[in-house]
Amino acid sequence: xxxxxxxxxxxFFFAQLTAVLVVSLAIGVVNDKRERERRLIDAAPPAxxxxxxxxxxxxxxxxxxLKSLLDLWLTEPxxxxxxxxxxxxxxxxxxxxxxxxxxxxxxxxxxSDNRAIQKIxxxxxxxYWLFVEPRSKRSPPTYLNGIKVQQNFRYLFPAMPLIVGAxxxxxxxxxxxxxxxxxxxxxxxxxxxxANGNLDARVGTVMQGRRDELADLGSAxxxxxxxxxxxxxxxxxxxxxxxxxxxxxxxxxxxxxxLIKQQSTQSDAAYQVNERISTSLNRIETESDRMDHLVGxxxxxxxxxxxxTALQKERIDLNELLQELVEDANFEGIANNxxxxxxxxxNIFVEAxxxxxxxxxxxxxxxxxxxxxxxxVVALATTINPINKSVVLTVKDAGNGVTDSELNxxxxxxxxxxxxxxxxxxxxxxxxxxxxxxxxxxxVTAENIANAGLQITIILPIIE
Amino acid sequence: MDKILLIDDDVELVExxxxxxxxxxxxxxxxxxxxxxxxxxxxxxxxxVVLDVMMPKLNGIDTLRRIRQNSNxxxxxxxxxxxxxxxxxxxxxxxxxxxxxxCTPRELVARIRAILRxxxxxxxxxxTITLNELTLMPEQRRVEWSGVPLVLTSTEFNLLEVLVERxxxxxxxxxxxxxxxxRPMAKFDRNIDVHMSSVRQKLSAAAGGKQLIxxxxxxxxxxxx
Numbered sequence: 175x176x177x178x179x180x181x182x183x184x185x186f187f188f189a190q191l192t193a194v195l196v197v198s199l200a201i202g203v204v205n206d207k208r209e210r211e212r213r214l215i216d217a218a219p220p221a222x223x224x225x226x227x228x229x230x231x232x233x234x235x236x237x238x239x240l241k242s243l244l245d246l247w248l249t250e251p252x253x254x255x256x257x258x259x260x261x262x263x264x265x266x267x268x269x270x271x272x273x274x275x276x277x278x279x280x281x282x283x284x285x286s287d288n289r290a291i292q293k294i295x296x297x298x299x300x301x302y303w304l305f306v307e308p309r310s311k312r313s314p315p316t317y318l319n320g321i322k323v324q325q326n327f328r329y330l331f332p333a334m335p336l337i338v339g340a341x342x343x344x345x346x347x348x349x350x351x352x353x354x355x356x357x358x359x360x361x362x363x364x365x366x367x368x369a370n371g372n373l374d375a376r377v378g379t380v381m382q383g384r385r386d387e388l389a390d391l392g393s394a395x396x397x398x399x400x401x402x403x404x405x406x407x408x409x410x411x412x413x414x415x416x417x418x419x420x421x422x423x424x425x426x427x428x429x430x431x432x433l434i435k436q437q438s439t440q441s442d443a444a445y446q447v448n449e450r451i452s453t454s455l456n457r458i459e460t461e462s463d464r465m466d467h468l469v470g471x472x473x474x475x476x477x478x479x480x481x482x483t484a485l486q487k488e489r490i491d492l493n494e495l496l497q498e499l500v501e502d503a504n505f506e507g508i509a510n511n512x513x514x515x516x517x518x519x520x521n522i523f524v525e526a527x528x529x530x531x532x533x534x535x536x537x538x539x540x541x542x543x544x545x546x547x548x549x550x551v552v553a554l555a556t557t558i559n560p561i562n563k564s565v566v567l568t569v570k571d572a573g574n575g576v577t578d579s580e581l582n583x584x585x586x587x588x589x590x591x592x593x594x595x596x597x598x599x600x601x602x603x604x605x606x607x608x609x610x611x612x613x614x615x616x617x618v619t620a621e622n623i624a625n626a627g628l629q630i631t632i633i634l635p636i637i638e
Numbered sequence: 639m640d641k642i643l644l645i646d647d648d649v650e651l652v653e654x655x656x657x658x659x660x661x662x663x664x665x666x667x668x669x670x671x672x673x674x675x676x677x678x679x680x681x682x683x684x685x686x687v688v689l690d691v692m693m694p695k696l697n698g699i700d701t702l703r704r705i706r707q708n709s710n711x712x713x714x715x716x717x718x719x720x721x722x723x724x725x726x727x728x729x730x731x732x733x734x735x736x737x738x739x740x741c742t743p744r745e746l747v748a749r750i751r752a753i754l755r756x757x758x759x760x761x762x763x764x765x766t767i768t769l770n771e772l773t774l775m776p777e778q779r780r781v782e783w784s785g786v787p788l789v790l791t792s793t794e795f796n797l798l799e800v801l802v803e804r805x806x807x808x809x810x811x812x813x814x815x816x817x818x819x820x821r822p823m824a825k826f827d828r829n830i831d832v833h834m835s836s837v838r839q840k841l842s843a844a845a846g847g848k849q850l851i852x853x854x855x856x857x858x859x860x861x862x863x
Contacts, residue, residue, distance in 0.1 A: 418692060421718065422648055424740045425651055425740030425741070428743070429654040429655055429743050432744055433654055433657060433658050433743070436658060459742070462740070466740050494855075494856055
């Protein structure tokens with residue numbers, strides 16, 4: 175559950191809870207008055223009948239008859255009718271029920287339109303309020319499973335809807351939050367997946383049946399991704415076509431050169447005499463080789479950058495791979511008496527596409543051998559970082575390094591460091607290395623080492 | 639004179655290549671797409687085919703698949719440089735070697751010579767080798783396992799021959815490349831590995847699942863005695 179989910183959830187929950195509270199309060203206020211009335215006198219229909227009967231007796235037969243009636247009723251086990259005069263004294267001189275006095279009776283009479291209380295002018299000259307005492311006081315206790323149930327449970331009545339309301343709003347808030355946050359989460363996954371190069375990511379299928387702005391957003395995403403996918407595909411296709419088209423004339427050129435050489439060595443005496451033609455031919459051959467190499471590198475880089483070709487990773491013994499590369503680099507350094515030193519460290523395994531990783535490290539080693547002075551040493555070292563399960567691979571040369579501002583630039587395509595006056599290469603080697611290492615979830619950085627040269631550091635995740 | 643068929647859709651290139659190859663003492667013929675190439679192969683016999691991967695109609699991979707259905711003749715693939723996928727697929731389907739394109743004609747002819755030299759029985763190696771159930775007949779370029787013939791391409795045969803001649807010893811990939819392909823191993827070259835995997839599969843299938851060729855870590859391959 176994401177943050178958004180909880181935000182939605184809490185927001186809706188509080189909104190609903192507030193609504194429930196306000197409504198309960200309003201209902202409570204309305205109920206309160208009736209409740210108070212109900213507590214002072216009995217307003218139920220039987221009580222009204224009693225009040226009506228007593229009022230009729232008083233009006234027709236007078237105060238004595240009412241008194242006899244009340245005496246008669248006194249023997250019955252039922253709520254008692256009170257007849258209270260304007261001085262607050264009961265006709266039978268009984269104590270008044272709790273909360274009843276002149277003032278409350280006056281107020282009740284003014285309020286009440288339900289005939290539960292009546293004020294009658296009697297023949298003895300007094301006014302009498304006639305009402306029945308509240309039922310709760312004398313009604314028998316209710317038993318539930320043999321246990322005495324508190325009769326005043328209904329005073330808890332407002333708490334029940336409150337609890338139910340809270341639970342229901344909890345449920346609905348959760349549902350609503352889920353309803354909003356789920357498609358957003360799906361969208362996020364789709365975006366992440368697309369950002370990681372999976373241009374087949376679509377949300378249309380998981381959002382099926384939804385008809386709202388979020389679904390619109392989803393279909394807009396789908397349209398966007400398919401458009402990007404088309405663009406990437408057409409660009410890769412174009413790169414492919416371009417390199418193929420560039421290579422065809424190059425291939426023809428090389429065969430044409432081969433033909434001239436072949437034919438002239440066999441027949442043309444003039445060619446053998448003219449050494450300059452031979453030199454130029456060799457030069458043309460070298461340059462076409464170079465161009466071919468460059469086209470190849472460009473193709474590799476564009477493929478890696480687009481990330482369209484999935485890596486074919488396997489478990490690789492890094493030590494084995496490095497030893498092979500060091501052998502090759504040493505072979506290359508022989509002419510200038512450059513040594514590549516490497517202390518083998520076994521049991522480092524990485525998950526990588528072998529030829530790509532080899533190429534990435536080879537580019538760095540070759541660069542080091544190229545820029546380190548004659549009779550010097552290039553140091554290759556590996557250390558394991560057990561905390562974040564990675565291997566740190568460093569290649570240090572004894573050259574002049576680069577200026578600090580160039581430390582990041584050297585990984586950009588076709589960038590050539592200022593001090594590389596004897597530069598060969600095509601300026602793509604380190605860019606390819608960076609792409610390869612990053613596509614293997616690693617990093618590559620450069621730094622200048624005091625009193626030494628440039629040091630390139632590769633960090634790669636290791637596996638058991 | 640060895641007859642070579644060049645199949646490539648680049649008409650100009652193929653004509654120049656034919657001229658070059660003819661001057662080197664071969665007899666070359668050309669075809670410009672896979673379909674046409676297969677027709678030419680049906681009409682006549684050739685000693686070697688040079689096959690471009692990227693071609694209209696029937697591409698090189700499919701053409702190779704069709705050739706391998708009824709022939710183990712030597713095939714060299716011309717692949718776009720850097721297109722490792724094509725190269726590996728080609729080798730897995732039984733191409734004997736590949737030459738990245740563009741290449742110098744000198745390089746291509748050197749490969750053709752190397753493959754042809756090893757595709758033909760040589761007097762010096764003419765004696766039959768028998769090792770348990772395996773019988774290797776270099777003069778006929780045939781292999782049998784318990785009397786049942788094993789169908790291998792020319793390069794696969796060469797590799798097996800090199801290993802069996804040195805049965806019990808580890809042979810490095812470099813050595814295998816030089817002896818069986820006739821060239822030193824190139825950087826990042828997976829040629830030997832792909833061919834070896836194919837040989838091992840075929841041999842293991844014939845020997846009822848037994849693994850007779852062992853990969854020796856960092857060193858090479860070994861035929862177990």
